[in-house]
Amino acid sequence: MKGATHAVLAGAVVVAFVIGSVNPATIAARLLGKDLAASGSGNPGATNAGRVLGRKWGVLVGILDVLKGLVPTFFAGQWFGAHAAYAVGLAAILGHIWSPFLRGRGGKGVATTLGAVLGVHPWVAGIVLAVFVVAVVLTRWVAAGSIFAALALLVTAAVVLAGRAPGDVWTGLWLIGVALVVLWRHQKNVVGWWRQRHLH
Incomplete structure (x- = not known):
């Protein structure tokens, strides 16, 4: 079986x-x-x-x-x-x-990542979506919203691994994994922002 x-x-x-x-x-x-x-x-x-x-x-x-x-x-x-x-x-x-x-x-996997998280942990998806929306509204840059949403996933993973939120070690590791994938896909955006910030 x-x-x-x-x-x-x-x-x-x-x-x-x-x-x-x-x-x-x-x-x-x-x-x-x-x-x-x-x-x-x-x-x-x-x-x-x-x-x-x-x-x-x-x-x-x-x-x-x-x-x-x-x-x-x-x-x-x-x-x-x-x-x-x-x-x-x-x-x-x-x-x-x-x-x-x-x-x-x-x-870049942002929307699909949100869907995957929503499918198994809706409360986490709610946090991530809220961070995304606020970041986009404040910066008017979708990539920034995606980056901050991924960082929110990392913070949530840390809270889960510390035993302060529902989930186990695998939950925390999975959240870290998908967050790192999103951040990796946005590395050019991060580098571009960093260069622009330091050239002006």
């Missing part, structure tokens, strides 16, 4: 990766005769979709990217438990970032 369960879980991880690999931004752009890779920032994510295709398309893409992380993670949590949901959620995030359908390219 355990072998069968492990096989099903492995299949769920693969399916989550494939779901994450489907890129709504690129699909929408092609339907509208646009090429995101050659437009705006060149990133196949919700922010660039909104910039190139229009705000409504950006919102739609963002919602779909959230669902890519939310749906597989939520059902994995219901069927196999939180620890299995962590693996499935991470697979969806990595699929979005390194989509085989885009030859290894992909978005």
